[in-house]
Amino acid sequence: MKIVVLIAALLILTGCMSLKNTKDLPAELLYQPPVLGQTATIMGSSEPGYMSLVGDRIAYIMEINGKRVPKERKEDYSATWDTIYPIATGEHTMTISYRIGGHYAVPSKIIFDAEANRNYQLNFVTDIGTEWFSKNSYVDFWVMDKATQQPVSDVIRSQLPAAPRVISYPIIINN
Known part of the structure; x- marks a missing residue:
């Protein structure tokens, strides 16, 4: 009887663990590549980190013209840095960010004018995660x-998010 209860409990628990958040954004909120007219392309960029354990320094696109880029089963937007996005010609506003290890920049907006048959890349210069004791203060995109x-x-400058406020609570010990 104990074995049956144990197996039933394991089945229930593994079923709960395998349930993912499958709710996606509606299609009208996701970026859709142009189907007609002349196009260009845009992608993010990556540079090696200062240590192999920390990972690469990545500039990535989160939104194009107010529409979220699809993650295509990838967990983070930063994992889509090498995705090439077709875009229509003309002016575009993108929401962009930067990540290395546990450090990231506040998402920023950048505007540029795309010309037909051109390939564009989001570039960056930063002091975030460039060495062991870097200042971690800015990213220029x-x-x-x-x-x-x-x-x-x-050039658009982004910074790290503000440090969380330290909240302290008194500890009361009753004797």
């Missing part, structure tokens, strides 16, 4: 034309 290696947007 810009969009670059991959063929000419020239910037096509203004």
